[in-house]
Amino acid sequence: MPKKKSPRTMGTVTTSWEIIHALEELRGAGVTELADHLEMPKGTVYTHLATLKEQKYVVKRDGKYHLSLHFLSLGEFVKNNHFLFNAGRSEVERLADETDEYVHLVTEEHGDLIYLHEARGQNAVGKNYFEKKLEKPGYLHSSAYGKAILAYLPESYVEEIVDQSGLPQRTEKTITSKTELFDELETIREQGFAQNDEEEIFGTRAVGAPILDKNNTVLGAVSITKPTSRMQGEEFNRTIPEVVKNAANVIEVNIQTIRNQDINHHR
Secondary structure (H helix, E strand, O other): OOOOOOOOOOHHHHHHHHHHHHHHHHOOEOHHHHHHHHOOOHHHHHHHHHHHHHOOOEEEEOOEEEEOOHHHHHHHHHHHOOHHHHHHHHHHHHHHHHHOOEEEEEEEEOOEEEEEEEEEOOOOOOHHHHHHHOOOOEOOOOOHHHHHHHOOOOHHHHHHHHHHHOOOOOOOOOOOOHHHHHHHHHHHHHHOOEEEEOOOOOOEEEEEEEEEOOOOOEEEEEEEEEEHHHOOHHHHHHHHHHHHHHHHHHHHHHHHHHHHHHHHHOO
16 A cells, blocks of 8 residues: 655565565465565575574475464564554443444554454454454555544545555445545544445444544544444434444543653653
8 A cells, every 4th residue: 555665775675575475475385486476586585584584584384484473473562562552442342342243443554454453242243354354454445444544634645545555346335436535534524433334345334433632633443343234224323423433532532641641651
């Protein structure tokens, strides 16, 4: 998604990351398969794999190289030290218990949708789908939480995201027009919440609310997802939006509290 080219980058680092992403895509591979896939010399691929293995981020099993579990530890460290995760986790879990549905906490980074936390209520649907989504960054335009974020980003940045990432169609209801997207983002700002009406998965609806700081800068979003049959009329247009907006407000207060504590701690 949006990537700004820097005049000063290291080709060797870029090559290592291309190999890492290829190992992810191929779910493990040998040197020859990687070299063919990436159109790189075998010697180059082998040297980078050997370095990654030495640093414990690649393992070799049954003649193939795989990403190691050290990435899991690194990801947990990043997540556990993110202010939004710490401010929102308990509220997300409370909301899932209260509604018995799926609740998500997300943010945006480099134009990508990043999943920070999810909680699953007893009646939640789509378990396999949502668990799989946690493995990769997502698009912002086809979900309630994503659109809630887009609505409060600078317009020029939204333009950049759309130009770089496009508006891929997930269902027949997905927004695929830039004009339609910007019209909806205006509506979201007016009402304070976003809706997903089977735009990502057929048979489900979701409502998301932005999480803002005191300067009205968007930090992320929280959302509730339900089967369409359980989110109709008043529930979809008033009840759940109020519940989600209240949750976002609680998280906003938690963020400010955490930041105030950090300020006092460093005095």
